[in-house]
Amino acid sequence: MTSKPIGVAVLGLGNVGSEVVRILTENAEDFEARIGAPLEIRGIAVRRVDGDRGVPTELLTDDPAELVGRDDVDIVVEVLGGIDIPRKLVLSALEKGKSVITANKALLAEYTGELADAAEKSRADLYFEAAVAGAIPVVRPLMQSLAGDRVNKVAGIVNGTTNFILSAMDETGADYAETLAEAGRLGYAEADPTADVEGYDAASKAAILASIAFHTRVTAGDVYREGISKITSDDLETAKSLDCTIKLLAICERIVTPKGKERISARVYPALVPLNHPLASVNGAFNAVVVEAEAAGRLMFYGQGAGGAPTASAVLGDLVMAARNKFYGGRGPLESKYAKLEVAPMGDILTRYYVSMQVADKPGVLATVAAEFSKRDVSISTVRQQGSGDGARLVVVTHLAADSALSETVASLEQLDVVVHVASVLRLEGTTV
Known part of the structure; x- marks a missing residue:
């Protein structure tokens, strides 16, 4: 006897939504066997019901609110993008007791608390594996597999566009503008790449990861953010000479003040990474996340971080979990926010730095520059001079x-007569000395 079908509403039919619908349709029997009941698509919300969308026309609707409110919809899959409209639709679904699967990192990074509260109040499931790193399973391991451990750090490459650009610059020696244009031609960069190249996308993902790992609500506004638009081919060449490469990293970690108070840090910026670090070999549009936990040690998750099919894989994994809960009467994990740790300001964070400056080529320059670092207790590890004359x-x-302290040092360097200008300031991650 066939069990009662579980109704699914899909909001959005772009690259991800199309793949979700295709895989659900082509593998319907497998999904039924895994869940215990068939999944039936009740409707697909699109902006305009016109043209050949590759799905039955009767499933299409331009009224997502009506679709979400239907009695025969048990689970809502939100792959629209944006914030305002998805927020209303997701809240409406949760308030009605419907489970929600979303790939919307921007929405979660701003309103995860509001959505989690709505899910808890109505005893509905809220899943979002696809919001962080496409097909890479990171959210569920943090929430479930490592629930009995203490996570101290989560760091990784979580934006494929910037990783493609930096990898290409490193391999070819091309400058940023040229490589960004190539990324656009190949479909890796949007027409407006700001969210990617200025770190907003990665910051949203960092907020989600920090919230889960440290049992504390963290929003995108709590995440310190820098992008890659100021990285030059000279920076990458110098990085090579230091046995490093440059990656845009999202870093979330526990830190302890000198007085023993525990806080957390969430930050996104381009950084030098030693070539022997596992993240240094992650190239192209791939993503990778390294988790450091007290009992489990270091774990690394690597794979496709974006794209229609990879992201759909994560969405469908969540869908199976939510559907099983509907069928068997279980519930997914709730938000864990008991720790309520303070997010430390960026000025308090300790790391290493790479500072590149154009200087006058004359005696005493090095001593003058070194004195500015010393005044603020910034200890110098290595110094290299390249070129001579006006190009020193x-x-x-x-x-x-x-x-x-480093920011104060850079500000003082820019006032020195012997410093023409400070060209680059980058952090060095993956070392502790």
């Missing part, structure tokens, strides 16, 4: 220092 370039790599 000085590269300083520091030991661990507070971000506030």
